[in-house]
Amino acid sequence: MRWRQLTKEQLEIATLQLYERGGYSPRYGDVNDTMPGIEVLDEETDMKDMLQRRQEHRKQPAGVSKVDAEMLAMARKGMDGDESTFSVEQPLEAQTHLWSDKYRPRKPTYLNRVQTGFDWNKYNQTHYDMDNPPPKIVQGYKFNIFYPDLLDPSVTPSFTVTPCDDPDFAVIRFKAGPPYEDIAFKCVNREWEVSHKHGYKCQFQNGVFQLWFVFKRYRYRR
Numbered sequence: 004m005r006w007r008q009l010t011k012e013q014l015e016i017a018t019l020q021l022y023e024r025g026g027y028s029p030r031y032g033d034v035n036d037t038m039p040g041i042e043v044l045d046e047e048t049d050m051k052d053m054l055q056r057r058q059e060h061r062k063q064p065a066g067v068s069k070v071d072a073e074m075l076a077m078a079r080k081g082m083d084g085d086e087s088t089f090s091v092e093q094p095l096e097a098q099t100h101l102w103s104d105k106y107r108p109r110k111p112t113y114l115n116r117v118q119t120g121f122d123w124n125k126y127n128q129t130h131y132d133m134d135n136p137p138p139k140i141v142q143g144y145k146f147n148i149f150y151p152d153l154l155d156p157s158v159t160p161s162f163t164v165t166p167c168d169d170p171d172f173a174v175i176r177f178k179a180g181p182p183y184e185d186i187a188f189k190c191v192n193r194e195w196e197v198s199h200k201h202g203y204k205c206q207f208q209n210g211v212f213q214l215w216f217v218f219k220r221y222r223y224r225r
Contacts, residue, residue: 090160093174101194108184110176116145118217141191143202143217146175151210154181160212166192177212193218 066134099211118189119139121127127137160179167173173192178185195216204215 013107025210030091038098093176109182110186111179111183112149113186114147114149116147117141117190118143118145122220124220141218143192145215146177146188146212148177148212148214149210150179150180150207150212152182153179153210156210160209162214170208174216177214179212191218195219 055212067124083138120142121136122140122142123137130139148160150156158176158180162175162177165174165176167189171192172189174187174189176185176187195203196219197216201218204213206213
């Protein structure tokens with residue numbers, strides 16, 4: 004019997020009868036006898052599509068939107084052996100926003116890099132060599148904070164640097180605006196090179212706020 008020849012009431016009755024006859028489980032049937040509105044999928048094709056979707060999902064970090072995932076992939080490009088990512092956030096006080104009743108506050112996605120290396124100053128040249136190098140030190144940071152959904156993209160995000168109780172460290176706090184909460188990171192407290200020829204960058208472009216800097220080199224004097 005062709006399903007298309009049945010009325011809506013007859014189709015409902017036939018469906019219930021087949022459901023009971025099959026022990027409340029679907030039964031294999033002829034593709035040409037499929038009920039209207041039911042899509043017949045090829046088993047192998049469906050399995051390939053499912054595996055591909057799983058693979059794409061694994062590549063995307065948990066809790067990250069597609070736009071943020073694309074920004075993360077772009078920010079990872081160009082990393083060298085002396086750079087590594089770090090994601091230890093500095094706890095902040097409870098934040099209260101005037102716009103929180105209208106927009107749901109959320110933390111921005113980010114990809115931060117810390118640059119480390121050897122400092123071959125006069126002291127280290129005297130006391131170390133290539134076979135016995137000095138300890139690596141932090142030489143700079145690259146902060147990439149993603150704000151793709153800013154309600155007012157014309158307002159550039161900003162940052163502040165606050166000293167810690169430990170004078171060797173400071174807290175960098177980033178602020179943008181709705182719907183994003185402030186976010187902060189603890190970093191080494193040293194003087195920055197703020198010249199572009201030394202790689203300094205502070206810009207907001209295409210939804211990404213970038214703050215890149217290296218520290219001034221220490222001069223060892225006897």
